[in-house]
Amino acid sequence: MKNPNLTLSPEIARALNFGTPVVALESTVITHGLPQPQNLELARDMEQQVRDQGAIPATVALLDGEIRIGLSDEELVRLADAESDSTLKVSHRDFATAILKKKNGGTTVAGTMFAAQMAGIKVFATGGIGGVHKESAFDISTDLRALAEIPMIVVCAGAKAILDLPATLEYLETMGVPVVGYQTDEFPAFYSRESGLNVSVRLDSPKEIADFAEAHWKLGMRSAILVTNPVPETEAIPKSEMEPMILKASAEAIVQGIHGQKLTPFLLSRISQLTEGRSLRTNLALLLNNARLAAKISGELKGDKKLMAI
Numbered sequence: 148m149k150n151p152n153l154t155l156s157p158e159i160a161r162a163l164n165f166g167t168p169v170v171a172l173e174s175t176v177i178t179h180g181l182p183q184p185q186n187l188e189l190a191r192d193m194e195q196q197v198r199d200q201g202a203i204p205a206t207v208a209l210l211d212g213e214i215r216i217g218l219s220d221e222e223l224v225r226l227a228d229a230e231s232d233s234t235l236k237v238s239h240r241d242f243a244t245a246i247l248k249k250k251n252g253g254t255t256v257a258g259t260m261f262a263a264q265m266a267g268i269k270v271f272a273t274g275g276i277g278g279v280h281k282e283s284a285f286d287i288s289t290d291l292r293a294l295a296e297i298p299m300i301v302v303c304a305g306a307k308a309i310l311d312l313p314a315t316l317e318y319l320e321t322m323g324v325p326v327v328g329y330q331t332d333e334f335p336a337f338y339s340r341e342s343g344l345n346v347s348v349r350l351d352s353p354k355e356i357a358d359f360a361e362a363h364w365k366l367g368m369r370s371a372i373l374v375t376n377p378v379p380e381t382e383a384i385p386k387s388e389m390e391p392m393i394l395k396a397s398a399e400a401i402v403q404g405i406h407g408q409k410l411t412p413f414l415l416s417r418i419s420q421l422t423e424g425r426s427l428r429t430n431l432a433l434l435l436n437n438a439r440l441a442a443k444i445s446g447e448l449k450g451d452k453k454l455m456a457i
């Protein structure tokens with residue numbers, strides 16, 4: 148049954164009807180993850196990367212309390228220009244708040260997966276997923292629950308290195324979420340290509356990833372496939388250089404009592420300051436890289452009606 152709070156842009160509705168490849172894109176990165184004006188440029192560039200690979204970008208967000216799939220350029224500007232304090236960061240439990248209060252909001256990985264699933268989209272590109280935080284054992288991102296429950300291919304550059312990566316991977320294993328390394332055996336750590344941790348399977352082409360997802364879902368599995376795509380070498384920052392910055396930002400968050408939804412945006416912007424913008428450039432590069440790979444994977448799923456009907 149169609150959800151009255153869900154609105155697809157005409158382009159996305161058409162693409163989904165005709166089986167044209169569609170890639171969902173998140174919007175917390177626009178509203179809370181990146182500074183202005185890089186957030187708007189990035190939103191536009193990610194959409195362009197998807198189009199360049201022959202797929203249609205579906206940026207997901209809340210506008211005036213409506214769940215929107217596929218935004219116009221004007222709408223992207225509205226989201227990017229809004230004060231982050233007046234815009235919600237929308238994960239599972241925040242949708243009803245946004246709807247009731249007619250708010251604008253950026254959807255997190257979990258929120259984007261939830262909405263994209265309602266529209267029947269199977270591939271999604273983001274930067275880095277949320278996970279288990281180091282600052283508090285109980286701060287576990289809803290992203291992990293969404294990955295356990297929503298059948299979708301999620302392309303990321305690993306989990307943000309600000310997280311407890313071993314604990315995050317253990318959680319994904321417990322929940323039966325395959326962690327695919329794209330052309331790598333090692334789980335990438337967002338800013339860095341290395342983490343010292345293993346993925347559950349290495350796959351070397353978009354076609355292999357599409358086939359893997361199909362095999363997983365045909366067994367009756369309902370989880371997402373997490374595809375980890377290391378940031379391009381030219382933009383990567385070695386783990387040894389990132390670690391002291393991460394420790395410093397994390398210690399500051401504890402001293403300042405920052406927790407809950409505000410923690411991830413605080414850590415990202417503090418690390419960007421500490422690296423004098425270098426980590427921001429890395430963040431932008433990996434987002435674009437993930438949009439490209441997601442679009443290629445969506446092309447390999449094209450026309451598979453059985454799969455689209457899951």
Ligand code: PSU
Nearest residue numbers: 175176180255256274275277288408411
């Ligand atoms: N990766 C980024 N920038 C971001 C995020 C991830 O490079 O802004 C966002 C994603 O939307 C992710 C969210 O879902 O942070 C996780 O937030 P939390 O840890 O509060 O669940």
Ligand code: MN
Nearest residue numbers: 286287288407
């Ligand atoms: Mn959290």
